[in-house]
Amino acid sequence: MTDADEAPPAPPDRLRWVLGAIIGVALLVVAGTAGWALRGSGTAGGNAVDVGFAQDMSTHHVQAVTMAGYERDNTTNAGLKVLAFDIETSQEGQVGQMSGWLDAWGKSRNNAHPMAWMGNAHGMHAMAPGQLMPGMATEAQMTKLESLHGHALDVFFLQLMIRHHQGGLPMAQYAATHGGTSYVRTFAAAIARGQASEIVEMEQLLRGLGGTPLPAPTN
Template sequence: MTTAARPRGVLVLVAVLALLVGVGVGGTIAVGRLASTSEVTDFGADAGFARDMQTHHLQAVEMAFAVRDDTDDEAVRTLAFDIITSQQQQAGQMYGWLVQWGLPQTASRAPMAWVGGEHAAHGASGDGMPGMATPAQLDELRAARGVEAERLFLRLMIAHHEGGVQMADAALADARTDEVRTLAGAIRRAQTAEITLMEQMLAERS
């Protein structure tokens, strides 16, 4: 990577972080009264999104910790730190929703079975969460070092964020509650911005 390319990446990263701060830390929005249990069903989009996005976020956190420990690149470490802090916080927020709704943290249906609304969720098998890295890919990331780790992390996280945007879009289409729609919209905006940033960072390291 050239010395001229690095500052541009840092500047773009600063701009993305400013966008995230504008919507709250990592896209978290303060909301009013949570929906009552009667408004949220165990098989609907609100509970399904809260469960699946927790799992999706926690894998992103795992990948971010891996690259943070394997690179000295300032821009990559800053991006990894933001993913760790914002997505851990959002996962905790969604965990808390399920507690307040009186619903279990895990579901009997497959991941993403909630997509398409409650009628579709009855008996749906789900297609798996989009963008998730495989165990082999995670092992490869843990073993990588330096620029190799940066490139692999960026490729995996771009795909991961693209999957997260798909999940957010599904929640925006089918969720009943304001809190879920608000967070889904914030995730969509933040991760779309980070995809653009990571594509530039990956190009700089090619």
């Protein structure tokens, strides 16, 4: 085979896409395996916090994955491309893990009463039908994000993602303390640590771009 016959290397963007797809499939397989392991051991969700946290944090994460995926595909800022990829892949994996638990527990992946599992802790309260969980972007904000490019995109992405993390952080902290099973508490604590660290990193990046954070979510 001559050099001329050799296939050209895949473009970097395609390699990243392929890598992301491989990681996503692998994480879903791991989540499914974890779910079967829980079934086999007879382990069930310890309390309503376990179930509510897995349901609501999954929904919360899905929006973050969507925002991060758009930023990754459209930013020209190398540092933000890496950050967005990290958020996208880590939260995809966490959704897979929580979905595996819910399947193993025989519970729906959707919560009919979002946030009710937290009571009034951290000022949280059960959501009314159609009401967004703390920190989640509105439909109008998502539409705006997906219309932007360049510097404006980077600033708005960081503003929305900081606020998104600020809304999800109390959920993870509450589950880390009140979860009924040790693996849920450990998992929630890891999410809380990761999001707290990313908030600091994103605030620094935002200020470096001349932007300021949005007001923190209120409940």
